[in-house]
């Protein structure tokens with residue numbers, strides 16, 4: 001669907017627009033951009049770098065995924081090629097050589113300062129700031145092998161708040177005809193997802209992909225626009241997954257980042273190859289924005305009307321009494337010592353749910369003087385899980401810490417437990 005010249009021109013213009021966008025547009029929209037270059041992005045795991053999260057790769061998730069910051073030369077790409085102009089010297093390389101059914105341990109881009117979603121959307125602590133009504137995100141994608149198809153290669157990308165509660169979805173599959181792109185949304189009228197192929201991309205060049213989501217309060221009305229290389233490839237009436245959350249009895253989630261995920265059947269042939277991802281940019285309107293924000297793309301479309309006031313209503317509800325027996329989901333501390341590993345503490349947890357839903361919540365660790373030394377959100381499948389928390393202070397061997405776990409219930413209540421444990 002794309003000509004070489006258009007994509008090249010797009011890539012070049014995008015770079016220029018991105019640079020220009022940072023200053024004048026800063027008053028109207030907040031954009032977080034990752035160009036995946038040294039010295040900030042070292043080779044290997046992207047976990048913890050400039051707001052990225054990928055703790056499976058760091059060894060603390062369901063699997064050690066093949067998601068790595070890689071040099072283009074290491075994947076055999078000529079540095080004078082189109083690739084080098086678009087990607088610089090490094091990119092985030094993702095293959096489905098390793099997969100899992102888990103979410104929160106896969107790779108998430110940095111969170112924007114102000115989340116986006118409906119007024120009643122639930123953040124459960126995975127996003128923050130002031131609630132905004134639209135979200136944009138863009139990234140460049142290319143095959144790590146521009147010549148031959150990597151059959152079996154597949155990856156999905158979703159706007160997400162940080163735990164896998166996806167609000168939209170694109171899947172990229174390498175096929176003989178090119179890179180097939182599929183879009184999924186949820187059709188409330190038939191209570192089903194639709195999975196539609198929206199493009200086949202030329203494997204030999206990079207492509208710029210953009211999500212634009214406009215949130216409207218109430219069901220069945222969010223709007224999604226997918227742009228590839230400047231062309232609108234959205235299917236008719238493209239919408240979010242908002243009504244999937246409602247079907248499960250929850251509020252739709254907020255979004256503030258992109259989730260890059262490899263699930264399903266692993267393709268061992270793809271190990272060390274896969275897709276290259278770069279120039280990842282996420283945007284929401286800045287607080288107090290009043291004018292029409294320009295888009296960080298090259299299509300020159302004037303932005304939509306700025307938000308007229310925001311609703312900073314948080315989600316999650318109040319804290320209910322400790323350990324009520326009626327909790328539908330609860331996360332407990334497994335009866336084991338916590339383990340220290342560098343600046344991280346590994347916390348063994350047990351997620352108990354009445355059905356096969358997830359345990360979603362937050363965990364806090366405080367030291368003897370009750371000073372907060374670590375906190376993070378989680379979304380866990382039922383069963384035993386080990387969560388890794390990065391600590392801001394050194395934790396001494398055999399010291400006692402206070403762990404507070406809050407698990408959010410679909411009705412907004414919170415199940416809370418606090419325990420003391422030694423760190424081994």
Ligand SMILES: [Ca+2]
Nearest residue numbers: 035036087090
């Ligand atoms: Ca780069």
Ligand SMILES: [Ca+2]
Nearest residue numbers: 111126161162
């Ligand atoms: Ca987030």
Ligand SMILES: [Ca+2]
Nearest residue numbers: 216217218222
């Ligand atoms: Ca809606």
